[in-house]
Amino acid sequence: MREICRVAARVFYEKGYDGTSVQEVAAAVGLTKAGLYHHIESKDHLLFEIMNYGMDILQEEVLDKVKSIADPMEKLRQTILGHIDLIVRARDREITVILHENRSLKGALRKKINARKRDYIHYLESLIAAVQEQKGTAPLVPPRLAAFALLGMINWLYQWYQRDGGIKQHELAHQYADFFFRGLLGTV
Amino acid sequence: MREICRVAARVFYEKGYDGTSVQEVAAAVGLTKAGLYHHIESKDHLLFEIMNYGMDILQEEVLDKVKSIADPMEKLRQTILGHIDLIVRARDREITVILHENRSLKGALRKKINARKRDYIHYLESLIAAVQEQKGTAPLVPPRLAAFALLGMINWLYQWYQRDGGIKQHELAHQYADFFFRGLLGTV
Numbered sequence: 357m358r359e360i361c362r363v364a365a366r367v368f369y370e371k372g373y374d375g376t377s378v379q380e381v382a383a384a385v386g387l388t389k390a391g392l393y394h395h396i397e398s399k400d401h402l403l404f405e406i407m408n409y410g411m412d413i414l415q416e417e418v419l420d421k422v423k424s425i426a427d428p429m430e431k432l433r434q435t436i437l438g439h440i441d442l443i444v445r446a447r448d449r450e451i452t453v454i455l456h457e458n459r460s461l462k463g464a465l466r467k468k469i470n471a472r473k474r475d476y477i478h479y480l481e482s483l484i485a486a487v488q489e490q491k492g493t494a495p496l497v498p499p500r501l502a503a504f505a506l507l508g509m510i511n512w513l514y515q516w517y518q519r520d521g522g523i524k525q526h527e528l529a530h531q532y533a534d535f536f537f538r539g540l541l542g543t544v
Numbered sequence: 545m546r547e548i549c550r551v552a553a554r555v556f557y558e559k560g561y562d563g564t565s566v567q568e569v570a571a572a573v574g575l576t577k578a579g580l581y582h583h584i585e586s587k588d589h590l591l592f593e594i595m596n597y598g599m600d601i602l603q604e605e606v607l608d609k610v611k612s613i614a615d616p617m618e619k620l621r622q623t624i625l626g627h628i629d630l631i632v633r634a635r636d637r638e639i640t641v642i643l644h645e646n647r648s649l650k651g652a653l654r655k656k657i658n659a660r661k662r663d664y665i666h667y668l669e670s671l672i673a674a675v676q677e678q679k680g681t682a683p684l685v686p687p688r689l690a691a692f693a694l695l696g697m698i699n700w701l702y703q704w705y706q707r708d709g710g711i712k713q714h715e716l717a718h719q720y721a722d723f724f725f726r727g728l729l730g731t732v
Contacts, residue, residue: 369647371562372560372561372562372563372647372648373560373562373563374559374560374561374562374563374564375560375561375562375563376562456703457645459557459560460560496722496723496726497719497722497723498711498719500711501711501716501719501720501723502723504697504700504701504704504705505697505720505723507700508696508697508698508699508700508701508703509692509693509696509697510696511696511700511703512692512695512696512699512700513692513696515644515695515696515699516692517692523686523688523689528689531685531686531689532689532693534684534685535684535685535689535690535693535727535728536727538684538726538727538728538730539723539724539726539727540723540726542726542730542731543730543731
């Protein structure tokens with residue numbers, strides 16, 4: 357199913373979700389249309405599965421890995437580095453993009469994805485609040501605004517960052533994390 | 545033409561560019577298909593005109609207005625506030641979104657839009673470098689990274705910010721500007 361999601365994401369990315377038929381997805385995956393319908397209920401469900409897969413990756417490759425870190429600032433820093441890694445790596449690029457452009461998904465399926473996105477935002481908000489509390493001075497910015505500023509910085513990377521450009525991923529990730537923590541706490 | 549762009553942007557936003565026919569756009573604008581083709585050469589050109597209009601608004605309503613400000617930090621702050629105003633105002637919301645999702649545009653038309661986007665990024669980079677220079681200490685972050693962090697923070701607003709939600713636009717804009725300047729310069 358994950359392989360189907362990856363290939364379908366690429367096709368949707370290139371031709372647009374509305375401009376792609378199930379037949380075209382099936383051909384790209386190497387299945388007949390009937391064969392593809394064996395795996396998915398509908399085109400909408402396929403889009404949902406792609407987005408759900410995107411959120412699964414975030415959970416498995418970022419959130420699960422930082423779970424055991426006790427210090428909130430270190431936990432937040434590792435979350436930032438992990439999320440950036442997810443966005444800039446080539447393999448799942450199309451999935452990330454499709455996850456951002458979720459207007460095509462409607463009704464109950466859209467609600468499910470939005471609930472998962474909301475959980476991640478709440479996770480960031482609490483972690484940010486914990487970092488502010490640890491600092492012991494009055495917060496400079498509401499955790500919710502800081503969380504969305506961070507998500508904007510990271511999720512926008514797909515619009516411009518090129519791995520083979522002049523900026524190494526390692527430099528980008530640490531510069532972004534440092535920039536965020538200065539914005540959050542003042543000089544750190 | 546601007547009214548056609550606004551209406552067409554709304555239709556593309558709702559149904560997706562690939563899923564919308566010229567006939568549907570014409571109906572929404574209140575023209576026959578032939579009548580619409582009197583104004584536009586093709587569907588691609590219409591998409592281009594919408595994006596070009598989006599960049600025109602940025603030029604007229606933000607950049608032209610801050611042109612005469614001499615102090616780089618104040619000029620950058622007013623650019624940030626103006627750009628945020630553009631993104632969160634309701635009227636041109638669809639145009640902003642379409643401007644971000646420019647994969648549908650191909651070839652020479654896409655190049656023209658990307659050139660205008662690049663000009664804006666260079667404008668931000670130079671202004672950021674001038675602010676860093678004014679501060680007189682070693683820059684904490686490359687201007688280019690700071691420019692993209694800023695663009696990410698602002699352009700992502702369309703994903704979450706609701707004018708009728710709990711955060712007033714004025715508060716959001718000043719919090720974002722302050723957050724950015726702390727990230728750029730350390731405590732300010």
